[in-house]
Amino acid sequence: MKETTEVHAYSVDGLRFSYGHPGGSRSVNGWVLDGLTFDVRPGEIVGVLGPNGSGKSSLLKILAKVLRPQEGSVRLFGRELLGMPQHDVARAVALVPQESQIAFPFSITEMVLMGRFPHHRRNIGLSGLGWEGPEDIRVAEAAMRETDVLHLAHRSITDVSGGERQRAIIARALTQEPKVLLLDEPTAFLDLHHQLDICSILRRLNQERGLTVILVSHDLNLASQYCDRLLLLDRGRTVRLGFPEEVMTPEVLEEVYRCRVLVDRHPQSGLPRVTLPGRPMTEA
Amino acid sequence: MGLITGQTQSEERRAVVSAPVVPAGEVAAPMPTAPVGLSRLSPLRWQLTLSALTAVAVLVLLICLQFGAERIDLAEEIRVVGLAVREGQAGIESAGATGVILMQVRLPRVLLAFMVGGCLAAVGVGLQALLRNPLADPYVLGISSGAALGAGLAILFGLTGTVLAFSALPLCAMAGGLLSVLVVYRIATAYGYLPIHTLLLAGVILNAVFSALVMFVTSIMEPNRSFGMMSWLMGTLTAPDYPAMLVLAGYLMVGLFVLFRQAASLNLLTLGEESARSLGVDVETVKKTVFFTSALLTGAVVSVSGMIGFVGMVIPHAMRLLTGADHRLLLPASALVGGLYLMAADTIARTLLAPTEIPVGVVTALAGGPFFIYLLTSRKGRLA
Numbered sequence: 127m128k129e130t131t132e133v134h135a136y137s138v139d140g141l142r143f144s145y146g147h148p149g150g151s152r153s154v155n156g157w158v159l160d161g162l163t164f165d166v167r168p169g170e171i172v173g174v175l176g177p178n179g180s181g182k183s184s185l186l187k188i189l190a191k192v193l194r195p196q197e198g199s200v201r202l203f204g205r206e207l208l209g210m211p212q213h214d215v216a217r218a219v220a221l222v223p224q225e226s227q228i229a230f231p232f233s234i235t236e237m238v239l240m241g242r243f244p245h246h247r248r249n250i251g252l253s254g255l256g257w258e259g260p261e262d263i264r265v266a267e268a269a270m271r272e273t274d275v276l277h278l279a280h281r282s283i284t285d286v287s288g289g290e291r292q293r294a295i296i297a298r299a300l301t302q303e304p305k306v307l308l309l310d311e312p313t314a315f316l317d318l319h320h321q322l323d324i325c326s327i328l329r330r331l332n333q334e335r336g337l338t339v340i341l342v343s344h345d346l347n348l349a350s351q352y353c354d355r356l357l358l359l360d361r362g363r364t365v366r367l368g369f370p371e372e373v374m375t376p377e378v379l380e381e382v383y384r385c386r387v388l389v390d391r392h393p394q395s396g397l398p399r400v401t402l403p404g405r406p407m408t409e410a
Numbered sequence: 411m412g413l414i415t416g417q418t419q420s421e422e423r424r425a426v427v428s429a430p431v432v433p434a435g436e437v438a439a440p441m442p443t444a445p446v447g448l449s450r451l452s453p454l455r456w457q458l459t460l461s462a463l464t465a466v467a468v469l470v471l472l473i474c475l476q477f478g479a480e481r482i483d484l485a486e487e488i489r490v491v492g493l494a495v496r497e498g499q500a501g502i503e504s505a506g507a508t509g510v511i512l513m514q515v516r517l518p519r520v521l522l523a524f525m526v527g528g529c530l531a532a533v534g535v536g537l538q539a540l541l542r543n544p545l546a547d548p549y550v551l552g553i554s555s556g557a558a559l560g561a562g563l564a565i566l567f568g569l570t571g572t573v574l575a576f577s578a579l580p581l582c583a584m585a586g587g588l589l590s591v592l593v594v595y596r597i598a599t600a601y602g603y604l605p606i607h608t609l610l611l612a613g614v615i616l617n618a619v620f621s622a623l624v625m626f627v628t629s630i631m632e633p634n635r636s637f638g639m640m641s642w643l644m645g646t647l648t649a650p651d652y653p654a655m656l657v658l659a660g661y662l663m664v665g666l667f668v669l670f671r672q673a674a675s676l677n678l679l680t681l682g683e684e685s686a687r688s689l690g691v692d693v694e695t696v697k698k699t700v701f702f703t704s705a706l707l708t709g710a711v712v713s714v715s716g717m718i719g720f721v722g723m724v725i726p727h728a729m730r731l732l733t734g735a736d737h738r739l740l741l742p743a744s745a746l747v748g749g750l751y752l753m754a755a756d757t758i759a760r761t762l763l764a765p766t767e768i769p770v771g772v773v774t775a776l777a778g779g780p781f782f783i784y785l786l787t788s789r790k791g792r793l794a
């Protein structure tokens with residue numbers, strides 16, 4: 127593509143990561159991520175795909191500086207990620223985790239407002255109070271309207287459905303006003319209507335504000351439709367990185383997922399569409 | 411059932427109390443939705459709640475002062491307290507026996523109960539947030555039994571003498587509490603970071619070991635000491651003189667303030683360490699601060715009160731239903747209510763079978779135990 131001098135949103139180089147004892151033997155557990163190298167341009171939507179245990183979630187957590195890699199470097203808009211204070215990272219990058227178990231009865235509003243923490247943590251000062259200002263409330267309210275949880279504002283996060291909680295957490299991520307949004311299975315708990323909603327919100331934020339999006343998904347079709355590029359992982363290594371047409375071929379998918387798939391074209395967009403084989407009866 | 415009503419009430423209460431803070435004009439868009447300003451903790455609700463709780467605490471304090479071996483009339487009580495405040499020692503003496511009973515016997519005891527209860531509840535709030543477990547408290551983590559072991563050893567060897575106005579017993583208790591935190595922390599950080607479940611398990615095991623050691627120490631004491639040790643272990647408030655109390659109060663205030671400064675971070679930590687980190691919290695620093703402050707507070711408190719259970723677990727839980735989960739309010743509110751709860755429990759302990767005293771730990775356990783079981787079996791109590 128274009129030869130750029132622009133700063134990448136992420137430059138990942140030779141990334142290696144494993145869970146376990148930092149001083150201990152790594153070969154026992156093996157590398158969860160084994161030598162990843164890729165770039166993400168600002169304003170891109172990148173989908174990370176791969177079978178269970180291929181290291182997708184670990185990769186997202188490393189990009190949010192929640193986990194630390196053992197080897198390799200990650201640069202966020204040109205800055206070395208590991209050298210940045212956590213709150214600086216949190217102002218640029220928001221992570222929507224796969225699962226959120228919340229034990230305490232915060233209201234949805236309080237939950238969403240937590241996204242302002244990296245912005246107003248300086249106001250917290252000596253007293254430890256740090257009240258949210260009108261600007262914080264305005265941002266949170268806009269995010270809640272966008273993700274359709276404003277009518278749940280007063281409800282406790284422990285009392286709403288899984289999909290509502292997920293939307294609230296996406297609202298919290300938007301409230302961080304990040305430049306990069308990392309999502310781990312954002313649509314897993316959502317019904318069709320809200321899946322579509324979230325996808326179009328992501329696309330709109332991407333187009334209007336140039337938000338960079340990196341999302342992990344098991345939903346190959348959703349990734350194909352909404353992502354500019356796809357990163358296909360298997361056992362911690364890159365299998366393919368490219369446009370949906372390049373990655374979503376029967377040969378590549380069958381090699382990685384170890385099962386037969388059918389790939390045709392989406393009737394509207396013409397992008398690749400993946401289907402599992404039907405019953406033998408229809409083949410006969 | 412009761413739970414549901416409790417919640418509805420607390421929601422209504424929030425809505426009512428915080429209503430005036432955000433003018434209607436500020437809430438944009440005339441949509442049929444709940445305005446965001448109404449469903450968060452506002453500075454006004456914070457002030458109102460804490461003022462109200464302070465007023466209740468003062469009231470409970472005055473009522474608790476009335477009771478004892480003999481009951482003192484409220485008007486008389488207020489007159490004597492006023493006299494003592496205005497004229498100091500001379501005022502107490504002019505009030506005669508009542509003055510001495512009120513100001514030198516009951517008031518120190520009641521104030522001590524307030525401080526101990528407040529600290530236990532505040533430490534409970536901090537630890538519950540840190541462990542994301544509504545059932546955690548200084549006991550579950552073995553901090554209290556570590557402190558008890560320190561104090562037990564001090565009694566066994568008859569250690570006396572003071573360092574900076576602190577006598578040997580509280581210092582040994584704090585050392586014991588700190589020791590158990592260090593051991594727990596050490597076990598749990600064997601893998602380079604601090605996974606919460608490992609920590610909880612480490613605490614449970616340490617608690618068992620330290621409790622066994624405390625029993626061992628008690629069993630080899632001289633009989634008269636071991637009797638004192640037993641009643642102390644069951645939780646008995648022993649009020650020091652006023653100067654020592656002042657030092658204790660100052661020390662506890664500093665600890666509580668350090669804890670309170672972490673309130674906003676604690677809110678985020680309840681989401682889990684990874685989420686907290688991704689939202690910009692320096693998780694390791696907050697965890698260390700809260701753990702070590704909790705250990706030092708618990709050690710100091712255990713040294714003057716022995717093992718008083720359930721305050722640190724029950725009060726934060728009950729307050730969460732009343733004030734919501736925001737730690738900026740939950741922490742000071744729990745401290746106030748923990749204080750007034752222990753004042754009341756101690757008053758019952760020393761008057762119910764007067765002149766015999768029941769250990770206050772027995773009272774709090776009898777009141778707290780059933781609540782604990784209710785939490786375990788209810789939806790709200792499920793382990794995080």
